Amino acid sequence: MLQKKDCNGDAGSSSDPRAQNSFWKKVWSQEIPQKLIFFNWRAIHNSRPCKANLLKRKIVSDDACPICIVNSENLIHVVWSCPGAQKVWKKVRFMEVFKGLQLSTYGDFFEAATNYLSTFEMRLFVYMLELMER
């Protein structure tokens, strides 16, 4: 279940309650420290302090990504579409897992990971996400 997005590209609710329930079970049942489960929950709800969110709250004056300069620093950009993030995923050999998938929200990215990565790889994936988002 890749989630529907609202007009801001944020994760929203699926029209299929069973798929939605299954998705949230995956989020809450990961064998990772609780702080990372909450990190995922907040990221899926687009409530992490990336510059695009800070700009919406008028905390910063621009949302340009400090790595590539040209794109808005929203969460999926930070952890996936930024050229800096792509280099990281290539180094750890996860790039092939996600190549060709339509990943427009953090929820899409997380769900793809739960579908294709082993339990061990999933732990590494979530730790890396948290580090990349800092």
Ligand SMILES: [Zn+2]
């Ligand atoms: Zn960037």
